[in-house]
Amino acid sequence: AFACSVNVALDLTVTIYSNGLLYISHQIKTLVNSLIKGVYPASPSSWLFVAIGILATMYMQSDPSMGLITKIQQHLPLHMSLSAQGQTMVSALVFSTLLWLSLILALRFCLKLLLSYHQWMFEKHGRMSNTTKVWVPLVRLLSSRKPLLYSYQSSLPHLPVPAIQDTVSRYLESVRPLLTDPEFKRMSDLANEFESNLGNRLQRYLKLKALWATNYVSDWWEEYVYLRSRGPIMVNSNYYGMDFLYVTPTSVQAARAGNTITALLLYRRKVNREELKPVRLRVPGTVIPLCAAQCERMFNTTRTPGVETDVLQHWLDSEFVAVYHRGRYFRLWVYRAGRLLSPREIEDQIQRILDDASPPLPGEEKLGALTAGDRIPWAQMRKQYFSSGVNKRSLDIIERAAFFVTLDDEEQGMRGDDPEGNLDRYAKSLLHGKCYDRWFDKSFSVVIYKNGKSGLNAEHSWADAPTVAHLWEYTLATDAFQLGYTEDGHCKGDVEPSLPQPQRLVWNIPAEVQAQVSSSLAVAQALADDVDCHVFPFREFGKGRIKKCRVSPDAFIQISLQLAYYRDRGGFCLTYEASMTRLFREGRTETVRSCSNESCAFITALESGETEEECRRLFQLASERHQNLYRMAMTGAGIDRHLFCLYVVSKYLGVESPFLKEVLSEPWRLSTSQTPVQQMNLFDLKNHPDFISLGGGFGPVADDGYGVSYIIVGEDMVNFHVSSKYSCSQTVSNVSVSWIDDLLYLLSCSPTPCNTFVNKMFYCVNPAYRPKKPGCLSWLCQS
Structure with a gap:
């Protein structure tokens, strides 16, 4: 028993000792990391170069501080303990440190200004503006050092508050295809009344919050x-x-x-x-x-x-x-x-x-x-x-x-x-x-x-x-x-x-x-x-063939989903696509309202049997519009987070806004999200093609709607996750995904004549439905 007690005591001592060493090691590592990221984009060793430079110029009988070193020397409490030369050196080192910190703040400010520039995102591939051509090497110069995970945090810009008239205008544009003329006029009147009266008051409070908050959306959103x-x-x-x-x-x-x-x-x-x-x-x-x-x-x-x-x-x-x-x-x-x-x-x-x-x-x-x-x-x-x-x-x-x-x-x-x-x-x-x-x-x-x-x-x-x-x-x-x-x-x-x-x-x-x-x-x-889930690996083609059509894969899939929903429900709906705002500090998400005037015009033309030339033109407009909406959401010019925060401010102030109340109560019957593949370097799909990720999914947002998540894997595969509710007789996840399959065929570069199969499939699902000839869109391959 005594030996057992000794062994237990020794084991406990070793454990405490090991944990103590681990704690000390962790604290040292944390301190070093704090120093490295605290001076980024400079390096801790750069202080040595600044100090040596200042001391070298002083050795050459020159005062780079323009008298500041002398003033620092007069205020240092070291007159009795150091010689005159020692006091001068200490004062020079203090000045070097202050200069070094000032340079770090200046570099960080410059990097933040550079990261606040987002026009590069709106430029077409291969058509870089002169401003962007100057911006690229400056960003590369200030961020060339190997960063730690959190090195960029203090250099990221804050999320800007959009002008209220811009947000209201974009909102009205986003709901135009979903409303009849009388409904749109009523909503326009509500929006204009809000913008000219209560909206300006709420906007002032929101701008005050944005002055002191790291991100004016994230804490309220959470x-x-x-x-x-x-x-x-x-x-x-x-x-x-x-x-x-x-x-x-x-x-x-x-x-x-x-x-x-x-x-x-x-x-x-x-x-x-x-x-x-x-x-x-x-x-x-x-x-x-x-x-x-x-x-x-x-x-x-x-x-x-x-x-x-x-x-x-x-x-x-x-x-x-x-x-x-x-x-x-x-x-x-x-x-x-x-x-x-x-x-x-x-x-x-x-x-x-x-x-x-x-x-x-x-x-x-x-x-x-x-x-x-x-x-x-x-x-x-x-x-x-x-x-x-x-x-x-x-x-x-x-x-x-x-x-x-x-x-x-x-x-x-x-x-x-x-x-x-x-x-x-x-x-x-x-x-x-x-x-x-x-x-x-x-x-x-x-x-x-x-x-x-x-x-x-x-x-x-x-x-x-x-x-x-x-x-x-x-x-x-x-x-x-x-x-x-x-x-x-x-x-x-x-x-x-x-x-x-x-x-x-x-x-x-x-x-x-x-x-x-x-x-x-x-x-x-x-x-x-009540949850109806369906997972659908689409293996016929992926982003490789879509890019040959000179179309964004995300825009391609989003327009396909719009067409699928239209054929499913006979109309359009408010569509949610998640976009990140992590270009800004503590950014989370913004909504891309994928159902636009342009996408609806394309789908209407397609279903009404317009000519291929007209469909081609409308499809290009719809895809370009979608990409522009996505970029605006990423760069802080979205709609929904701004309106959400204005609504929160109105609740704090105890005032009611019929416009905001109606906007935030609108159902998202088609909620979509793309799961990005961020580390393709970890997966060797050439040598290990079977190691393909399925991605993930989520439940439906609206009781009578769909939740659609998709992941674009490699060049030849798209995995879909579709959810809906059994309690809604108008939604069936499995059938809807089958439509996505054929719609992707329909919009693809595939020369396969798919119209007959599509029409048969629709007839089998709903015998009362007699689709008009949609036309095979293989023309998307053409230049």
Whole structure:
């Protein structure tokens, strides 16, 4: 017993010592990184060159400070302790430091001015203006040093507040094709009255906020769109990401979990050390940085419920993850004495959880349903029953974990005799699961299925999909190509035999909480059962063939979606396409109102049988208009975020605006988003063509609408994720995607005569529909 106690004491001492060294090392690294990014675009070593230059000029009997060094010397409290020469040198070094800091501020100001220039985005390819030709080398000169993840943050411009007359004018233009003449006149009257009266007052307050806020939109957007929502965040807010389409690197569930958890923690290490390269847009001759602020809350973050509003809680670090398996919750330590466990060790720990046959505690199995239901009951339960004792300790472990892991006992993926239907079930599983086997409040939850397939479910308030997509790309690539597996499908690495067992979380769930769990589960289950998901890998062609048509792939797909919706519903609708505003500091998203006058004119002409020449002209106008709308949204000249903030100001002031109220209540019946592929260098599609990402998706925004997410993979593939609600008789995700398939054929460069097939397909779906001859648009290939 004595020997055992000594060993435990020694082990504890070694652990404390290792953790202490790790903490000191982390603090030193943080200090160094703070210095490097604090002086960017200069370097810390540049101070030495400035100091040597000043001292050299003084040695040559010249005063570069024009008397400032002498004044500094007169005010330094060193007259008694240093010689006259020493005082002069110290004064020169102080002046050098001040000059160096001034130069840094000047360089940073110049870089911010340069990054505020966005006209390059509106110039046609190969037609660069003289201003842009001067701008490109200046940006390259000031950002040539290798940056850390957050090096550009202080140099990014602030999001500008658009002129209110510009926003109102753009709004009226965006709704013109959706309204009849009397409806448009009424809306124009409302808009003009708002612009000339209340709008100017609200605009003044908004400009005041923009003077002191880093971003005049982001904090309100996070609070009022996400955190103050009192309905379920499952389906309505959270979104999902999928595994590879054709490949599952291993069928061993514990091994896939081991590599996936390791890859995620390696990514976190890169974020913490700021070793991750900042995401940048490529411009001919240079690159433009995007805001990296969303990375800060990627890990160790939880959305905690409140009665009026939720709160995002973030912890600096966490050495464990929370794991759910068959109704039990576990804490899995992923560090040992400051060392990250090997993938094989994590696999071994996961296998211990899989082999644990202990039953769930009373009320434990479906406890996660509290995070899937309405927010107010969850907030009340949390405050009353999870604020002390074992419940608080266990809940703290889940909320403070680096992320959440579900070891699912189902098999998912494109498999079996019904690959299409299995993909749909795979999407639904990631979107909501069983409504209690995910922790929807965590920044993201990783799901590892029984057959080795994986995926994630992400909470939306802390960041947008491109940030999570960047993380997931790295995870998939690191798992498959860097960490790898042995021939029998297990993780690589050694196992330390003395690793402690994963810790079962202990709960004391009273009857009142169990009753609320059942109630929340009923709400969540009804919501989940109503979601119709369809995943559609389009393999016939991709952006390679679209670009040969001299058309933007995104504009091509958006116009196709417009045409699909028109044929589905017999009209046009307000269409949401997400665009990022990360060219600005703390930027998030803006709305591209893809349904424009030009796109509607093209679709109307196509459906009415206009000539190919006229359709060609209208299509080019529609695609150019879409690209212009997208660029305006990216550069701060969007519509919806400005109107949203004006509405928030009106609520603060207690005034009503019929115009703003109507604008913000308009339903988005077609909500779309492109998942960008940001790290194609991680995937070698030539040598490994099967390692294709499926992307991810989200639930429908409107009860009678569609949610469409798509990812353009490589040159020859586009993956679609379409969602709608079974309760709406007018929407069917599967049928709509089939139309997208044929519409992409219709708009493609393919010489295949597709008109007959399209007409047959429409007739089979709706016998009452007799489409007019649409005309094959193979002319898009022609110059």
